[in-house]
Amino acid sequence: MSEPLLEVKDLHVEFPTRRGTLTAVDGISFSIAPGEVLGVVGESGAGKSLTGMAVIGLLEPPGRIADGEIRLEGRRIDTLPYEEMRRIRGRRIGAIFQDPLTSLNPLYTIGDQLVETILTHLEISPQQARSRALALLGEVGIPAAESRFDHYPHQFSGGMRQRVVIALAICAEPRLIVADEPTTALDVSIQAQIITLLKRLARDHGTAVLLITHDMGVIAETADRVAVMYAGRIVEIGPVREVIHAPRHPYSVGLMGSIPKIRERDASGAGKHGRPRLIQIEGSMPRLNAIPSGCAFHPRCPKRFEPCDRERPELFAAGANRTACWLYGERNR
């Protein structure tokens, strides 16, 4: 395969607090190839958004990258000075966040925002920038772009705003898009439209996408590979089909089982009594100041055994996936 576009190695994100240092991202490594969509799933507090923020260099202090490295097209970007990183952001890395309203400036028309962003990153004339902005609005599916060019963000619906944000993110043809919960604030019918759009962009422009979401359905439809995060670590990573249909890590298994799926209905008869239950994982995600020893999932794990509470598992090969679970460790073979 071609050179990875983004390479993250042993990334640690820490928050120093008065009561000691909290490790929110604890040594994760992954890479994304050009044109590939890597999904990162996990529940609140798993560290998936912080991973995305670390990649685009927007960690909020006191959060900081304590260890590890991030390389974009072979070049190290986590140590760059702020100004240099600012030029890379927008030009080589585009970002899409959950709430489109906070990503847009309410006081400027969307046309002005697009033209400004394009002129910042590309050396073209204002006229060319304008026609490029119009073309982009068309590409992300905003009908009658010409007439909406001078509208303000509040005049757009949620789905249309997210399209504008996507247009902003791709206007300088970045090599990588970091999309953090891009569809979470949207209704299902709009969600589907945005997913289709993201997928098409990755395919047509060879853009790599880091797609961060808690919604497994979105991952299933969009991602090529998926990483499951738990308590700041990747517990399983592999091709999307494998992770969804044959998850290996007990947490991934529980996570998949707890997602309500449409049907099974007819099979169960859906009688009043003995309604089917969802698979549930007991307990809840540990707090950052009380991450369990060994495998962080062991207190909730139905399959824990002798090494789990003492030794932290590395990512072991398990079929086409790699999973951080002692069930797949060498000693267990």
Added chain:
Amino acid sequence: MANATDNRPLLRLSEVSKDFDVSRPWLNRMIEGAPQQLLRAVDGMSFELRRGETLALVGESGCGKSTVARLIVGLYAPTQGRIEFDGIDLALPGAAALRRRMQMIFQDPYASLNPRWRVMDIVAEPIRVLGLASSAAEIERRVAELLVQVGLAREDREKYPHEFSGGQRQRISIARALSGSPEFLVCDEPTSALDVSVQAQILNLMTTLQETLGLTYLFISHNLAVVSHVADRVGVMYLGRLAELSDADELFARPKHPYTRMLLDAIPDLQMSGKARTPVAGEVPNPLNPPSGCAFHPRCPHANERCRVERPAALPHGASLVTCHAVHEGRIQV
């Protein structure tokens, strides 16, 4: 009181509408001559709830599903129409006593619990207000019992809400809702703010409580997959009206209204069967200026002239109610 053989509906809505006044301030209206502007959030809804069942209302944001929930528990008064609980019109004087028999669970467990109260006081409040216990010891015993019932520990009663995670807070909300011994719970997006694994815990808990206490649920949600898990019947709402009301099995196996089909099509496919999705076009129109005829016609692939002009009524189709000309004319195969 209520028993399983009682065939009368527990709740009946007849042609219920709710308007909100969204006009500019009075002074502006006088100066600018702007007209009064009403937003019809709920438009002639009629349905019944049977005892012990779960009826789910689904729809996208702004379709009026939460307004229906609030009308039923009395947080809003209907502009038109009647809401009857156990055969008695809730608008009648004295009917407020009936509201003791219903409770509501809200979406956001961070906003719905008083942060300055201990769990003990939060859960005990309905017991005290409704005078359901005679002594402090009895209240305490009842609270402990409720906490255990929703999967918390009896020691948790001394804690404050901030000491709990989102899922545990929603358990506290449920304990509080149950403490007044209601028969009927209105649940407005009870799991939307929760992570999936926590959502599974709460949905399983609600199912268990329904089976042990014989509760009736009105379950409001935008998530069809969640609804398919909990509901006996499903009402699909679009712009303040019922597009379709069916048994859940029927709705998911054979959706009739084009909007229902569209919603089902839009759900991301976890099976990854690779089936082509019908692209969903358009968005929910502005409720201040709803389309003529059938409100769904601008997005509907089956719309014709009649749909553009004549508003469809909710008519029976098999065992379902469907508000669609094309279905009743047989233009759509169902």
